[in-house]
Amino acid sequence: MSLRDIVLTVMILVAGAYALRRAWAGVLFWTWISVMNPHRYTWGFLYSAPVAAFAGGIALLGLVFTKERRSPFIGTPVIIFALFIAWMTLSWLMGHDVSGDYFQWNKCVKIYLMIFVTIALLQTKEHIMAFAWVLVGSLAVLGAKGGLFTLATLGNFRVWGPPGSFIEDNNEFALALIMTIPLIYFLQLQVTSKIWRNVLSIVMLLCAASALGSYSRGALLAIIAMGGMFWWRSPGKKKGEVTILILIVAATMVPMLPEEWWARMNTISEYQTDGSAMGRINAWGVAWEVALHNLFGGGMSYQHLDYYLLYAKYDHIVRAAHSIYFQILGNHGFIGLLLFLLLWITTYREAGWLRKNARNESHTLWAAQLGAMAQVSLVGYVVGGAFLSLGYFDLPYNIMALVVMTKKWFMSQTEGSQKSKLIKKF
Numbered sequence: 406m407s408l409r410d411i412v413l414t415v416m417i418l419v420a421g422a423y424a425l426r427r428a429w430a431g432v433l434f435w436t437w438i439s440v441m442n443p444h445r446y447t448w449g450f451l452y453s454a455p456v457a458a459f460a461g462g463i464a465l466l467g468l469v470f471t472k473e474r475r476s477p478f479i480g481t482p483v484i485i486f487a488l489f490i491a492w493m494t495l496s497w498l499m500g501h502d503v504s505g506d507y508f509q510w511n512k513c514v515k516i517y518l519m520i521f522v523t524i525a526l527l528q529t530k531e532h533i534m535a536f537a538w539v540l541v542g543s544l545a546v547l548g549a550k551g552g553l554f555t556l557a558t559l560g561n562f563r564v565w566g567p568p569g570s571f572i573e574d575n576n577e578f579a580l581a582l583i584m585t586i587p588l589i590y591f592l593q594l595q596v597t598s599k600i601w602r603n604v605l606s607i608v609m610l611l612c613a614a615s616a617l618g619s620y621s622r623g624a625l626l627a628i629i630a631m632g633g634m635f636w637w638r639s640p641g642k643k644k645g646e647v648t649i650l651i652l653i654v655a656a657t658m659v660p661m662l663p664e665e666w667w668a669r670m671n672t673i674s675e676y677q678t679d680g681s682a683m684g685r686i687n688a689w690g691v692a693w694e695v696a697l698h699n700l701f702g703g704g705m706s707y708q709h710l711d712y713y714l715l716y717a718k719y720d721h722i723v724r725a726a727h728s729i730y731f732q733i734l735g736n737h738g739f740i741g742l743l744l745f746l747l748l749w750i751t752t753y754r755e756a757g758w759l760r761k762n763a764r765n766e767s768h769t770l771w772a773a774q775l776g777a778m779a780q781v782s783l784v785g786y787v788v789g790g791a792f793l794s795l796g797y798f799d800l801p802y803n804i805m806a807l808v809v810m811t812k813k814w815f816m817s818q819t820e821g822s823q824k825s826k827l828i829k830k831f
Contacts, residue, residue: 426466500704552611555618627789692735707735
């Protein structure tokens with residue numbers, strides 16, 4: 406047993422004990438374990454221990470025994486999310502390999518259940534901000550670690566995510582960090598300490614370095630799209646700071662990136678001669694045909710040799726979709742894809758509503774800032790996700806939860822303010 410196992414075990418037990426007394430803390434405990442996967446960085450018994458089940462069980466116990474809970478159905482995105490889960494389940498049951506796909510369905514449903522638990526338990530500004538810090542901090546720590554590794558090795562080695570997680574692969578990990586950067590900036594806007602503001606600026610730079618050090622072509626496109634949106638959605642007085650931040654990243658990283666990195670990025674414009682790119686296009690074609698011929702899609706995965714023998718045009722090698730859109734299309738058909746798209750469109754619109762309506766009062770400004778940066782993060786997801794199989798990744802769903810919880814909080818503040826004005830009037 407290593408010292409790392411012992412220290413982390415103590416931390417998990419202490420956090421679990423604390424969460425048993427405070428239901429909302431159970432959600433934070435689960436979020437830390439499920440997003441960061443800290444136990445996957447140990448070398449002993451804790452690596453394969455059911456840590457996530459332990460954290461999830463404590464959060465569910467808190468939900469059962471607390472009186473401070475509400476219905477999680479507090480916005481249009483949540484209702485669409487529930488419909489998507491129902492259709493996903495039906496798709497799995499009607500799919501190509503029900504027993505083989507059970508593990509993936511079970512994994513996703515457990516994560517999605519905890520999204521509803523999160524929305525039901527986190528109601529105050531303090532709860533929402535604590536959730537944001539844990540969610541963003543869990544990825545920011547990994548991004549900072551990866552960024553230091555990239556700088557230390559001059560970008561000659563790729564950066565990988567937590568083993569056994571949705572973002573273990575270098576490409577997926579890079580997109581997760583790109584989505585995290587605007588959320589770190591949101592947190593930076595909330596702190597008053599100059600030291601902490603500088604620390605968070607450094608963390609953003611390291612996350613960008615880590616994303617570039619992943620050698621992911623999709624991540625490069627996502628970081629360009631996110632960077633432009635980041636600048637556009639930044640407060641007017643902060644646009645200069647954001648411009649400087651972007652220039653520092655470019656000036657620091659671009660000269661040090663090795664020739665291998667540039668060679669890989671150049672294949673973006675030469676996809677016809679790139680086996681990996683053509684393999685993805687082939688997989689996308691199979692996904693389209695599977696959806697055309699199966700109302701419910703292929704199930705939790707359409708990557709079956711039968712489908713490739715029927716529909717593949719480039720070769721018959723079974724590959725992952727490498728696209729959130731074709732992944733959902735092939736797995737759950739056109740109805741599943743429609744629900745998936747509606748989920749993110751409505752979440753983006755709700756975030757925009759917050760950005761416009763919550764910026765007029767000082768005590769609600771944070772909600773407007775969250776809405777703006779949530780939009781930036783989602784842009785990174787929908788662009789980078791076009792080239793990655795991250796349709797079930799929990800970070801964007803947690804962002805959806807942040808947006809709807811914050812809007813509910815803002816609406817309660819508005820209603821309270823209107824009641825106070827009526828009382829004073831009469």
